[in-house]
Amino acid sequence: KLRLQQVLVVHRHGDRSPITPLKDEEFWQSQLPQPHVIEGIAKGTTLIRPPEGNPKHGAHGRGPFGQLTMMGVLQMASLGERLREELTGTLFTEERPLHPNRIRIMSTDFHRTIQSVQALLTGLFEGAQLEGPAIEIDVRRTNSYLIPDPQPRQFPTQLKR
DSSP states (O other), rough: OOOOOOOOOOOOOSSSOOOOOSOOOOHHHHHOOHHHHHHHHHEEEEEEEETTTOOOOOGOOOOOEEEEEEEHHOOOOHHHHHHHHHHBTBBOOOOSSOOGGOOOOOOOOOOHHHHHHHHHHHTTTOOOOOOOEEEEEEETTTGGGGSSOOSSSSSSGGGGO
């Protein structure tokens, strides 16, 4: 009899504002989640960063640009809810319930990706206060190998550049 032992979820961030600054900065600022939403989804999590910090990447964004929008928070919380529903009874059972100590997370060190996983966890845990030790979000060394090429290559000759 087979039993599900582990699930690996790989996802990008939820909806975000454009990375490139545009004239309508006020509009994009209005699309970002309020501070109390950010604080709410961050509860029960802690970031693990290297002491020297991670290098900044060009896709980091500035101001309201390159940030997770409120729609992005809702998308990721919904994904967490769907994961909980799909995994209850298979991975999460009465004998082995969903618990923070059964979760491992790696993320790039961008606000939008960290907030995306925090929103996913909010949906996964039904928005409840997480009990016990905080879930660690490991952002060490991830900006060097988890970020897509900022100059997508479309032709073999471009690979030589």
